[in-house]
Amino acid sequence: MTRLLAALVLCAASLHALAQPYPAKPIKLVVGYPPGGSGDFLSRLAADELGKELGVPVVVENKPGAAGNIAHEFVARSSPDGYTVLNAAPMAVNRALYQHLTYDPDKDFAAVTRIATGPTLVCVNNSVPVKDLRELIAYAKQNPGKLFHASAGAGSAPHLAAVLFESVAGVKFTHVQFKGGGPATQSLLAGDTQVNFATAPTVMGFVRAGRIRALAVSSGHASPAVPGIPGAEEAGLPGYDFTFWFGLFVPAGTPAAASRRPTCATKSRCREWMRRPRRRPRRSTPRSRGRPAIGRSWCATPARRWIDLPPVTQWLLVANVAIYLLEGTGMLPAEAFALWPPGGFESRFEPWQLVTYSFLHANTAHIFFNMLALYMFGGEIERLFGSRFYTQYYFAAVISAALCHLVVTALLGAPQVPMVGASGGIYGLLLAYGIYFPHRRVILLFPPIPMPARVFVFGFAAIELLLGITQTAAGVAHFAHLGGMLGGWLMIQYRRRGFPFRM
The missing domain is CATH 3.40.190.150 (Bordetella uptake gene, domain 1)
Structure with missing residues (x-):
């Protein structure tokens, strides 16, 4: 009971x-x-x-x-x-x-x-002899590993912001972990560490008091939450964008x-x-x-972020694979695009046909190169630009390559070559990668030599120019690739400064 x-x-x-x-x-x-x-x-x-x-x-x-x-x-x-x-x-x-x-x-x-x-702030101790972000990067390159950066622990926002900064800027700091942002900031104030990628609420009082210097915010452009401090791109480090x-x-x-x-x-x-x-x-x-x-x-x-590809890059990869398979099975003969006048690869194309044909046609070598470049570079550029501008950028490079191809063939009297549009778009992506991620390491397949992205991309451009000058008939394709880079460069200038034309 x-x-x-x-x-x-x-x-x-x-x-x-x-x-x-x-x-x-x-x-x-x-x-x-x-x-x-x-x-x-x-x-x-x-x-x-x-x-x-x-x-x-x-x-x-x-x-x-x-x-x-x-x-x-x-x-x-x-x-x-x-x-x-x-x-x-x-x-x-x-x-x-x-x-x-x-x-x-x-x-x-x-x-x-x-x-x-919000963004983090790139802060330095007052004893560090730098006044802006460019000087910090130059000083860090001259003294690799000698600058200590404080973080709130491995995996914290300050730590991840510092790792991304090192990758984009091509510098190396010595990481010092603390149990939180407060102790990390105290070490910066004491001079035990020299750099801190701090969240704004932690350090703004010390910045206003002049006890530490904030060189930039980690977003691409200035943040209204922290007025008076430039964005990373404005301070001289394009491609660096981190928020917590x-x-x-x-x-x-x-x-x-x-x-x-x-x-x-x-x-x-x-x-x-x-x-x-x-x-x-x-x-x-x-x-x-x-x-x-x-x-x-x-x-x-x-x-x-580093596993899934953004949507437009995914679609471009799928399109390349699908068209390669259709061509390989004979279901999509390349000559189908040579409509005016008939004659296959050596025919003269109308501009719209050349762009369409150039974007769609592929062979084994080009499909492999395009897919590899899209996977390695396209996703990063789309994350940086956003899908809309990335799409506009890619097709501007495609069209620029095709137009450059038309001009060169008219001047040289050489036959037109397919595939230049799609390859021009890829070269446009390579140029953007070299500009926005200049210090990322890129490895050539043959030979497998690691090199900074800027050296890789502009070395490619120099080779294309040399091949274009030394080859008359086949050289038009190399000039078209440079045309893709030119189109990409114009779009980057538009994004940075705003040219007087509308998309």
């Missing part, structure tokens, strides 16, 4: 708990960094605002270490009741940085909303109602903050994205 009564009491208590509206008790907001950094600052800001909106206390709990992995594991193993929330930067990249994660970034968490996003974000997560299996309330509360508070500019977070943009499907997409994007 006693056991029966105890069971009934337990069931009644459980039903009462289930009937309680969420939230019914304080919420714990866990952050993987110590006080003093942007993660802690944004967590306390979010806790204050969410507490006002939800009507219960939201308590921040710091669990620093291992670039946030200690906090990630703690929340992943917590009860999925909505009362333990994680504030974290991108977790998906940790798969590439740590061999043995004790949690799965995709399966162990449910994304609630993103609360802030922080988002709220709950353990997988958390009821939808428990994750929906923080989402709605965050969106409501963000709208109010955007109406009151003076109260925006220090140099970060409040941001809320609340639908679960969208949350999963922005969580996974950093991990997919």
Whole structure:
């Protein structure tokens, strides 16, 4: 009888708990960094605002270490009741940085909303003899490995921003890890480290006080969140673009109602903050994205960046493969495009036919080269330009190659050669890669010699010019390739300065 009564009491208590509206008790907001950094600052800001909106206390709990992995594991193993929330930067990249994660970034968490996003700042200690980004790059090249850069840990936003900077600029720093942005900034102030790719909320007070110098923001152009500091492209480093974000997560299996309330509360508070500019977070943009499907997409994007190709590059690769297979089986004879007048490869083409034929025709050597170049260079350029401008850029190079081909054949009286348009588009991509990623290492197949992308691309251009001059009939194709580079160069000037023509 006693056991029966105890069971009934337990069931009644459980039903009462289930009937309680969420939230019914304080919420714990866990952050993987110590006080003093942007993660802690944004967590306390979010806790204050969410507490006002939800009507219960939201308590921040710091669990620093291992670039946030200690906090990630703690929340992943917590009860999925909505009362333990994680504030974290991108977790998906940790798969590439740590061999043995004790949690799965995709399966162990449910994304609630993103609360802030912004660029990092390239900061230096006042003792470093540089005044701008160009001087920093030159100084780092003269002193490889002698500049120490502080980060909030392996995989943190400052660390990833520094790694990308090293890759694009062709320099090398010595990495010094700390448990968070606050200790990293203190080391920069003390002069123990010389460079810090810091999140803006962590260092803007010291920048305004003149204790450290901010040379640029890590986005391509200046950010309205940090006025007066140039963007990386404007400061002399095109191709460098890095932003960080922080988002709220709950353990997988958390009821939808428990994750929906923080989402709605965050969106409501963000709208109010955007109406009151003076109260925006220090140099970060409040941001809320609340639908679960969208949350999963922005969580996974950093991990997919170097795996998945952007859409236009994918379509170009598919088109090249499909046309190669159709030609190989005889279902798409090359002569089908030689419509005016008939005669196959040596016929004279109308300009529109030449562009179409040049884009579609392929043979084994060209299909391999085109696919390899698209895979190696096209995806990076599309991520840099965006799909729309990338499409315009590619076809501008195709058309420029075809027009250059027409002019050269008219001047030399040589027969027209197919394939120049598609190859011209590829050469346009090579030029963009050499300009925007000049220090990336590229390996030639024969012989396998690694070299900077700038040397690779402009060496290619010199070879094309030499072959074009020494060969009359076949040389028109080499001039067409240079025409593709010319078209790409004009488009880059348009993107940088805005020529007086419209797309």
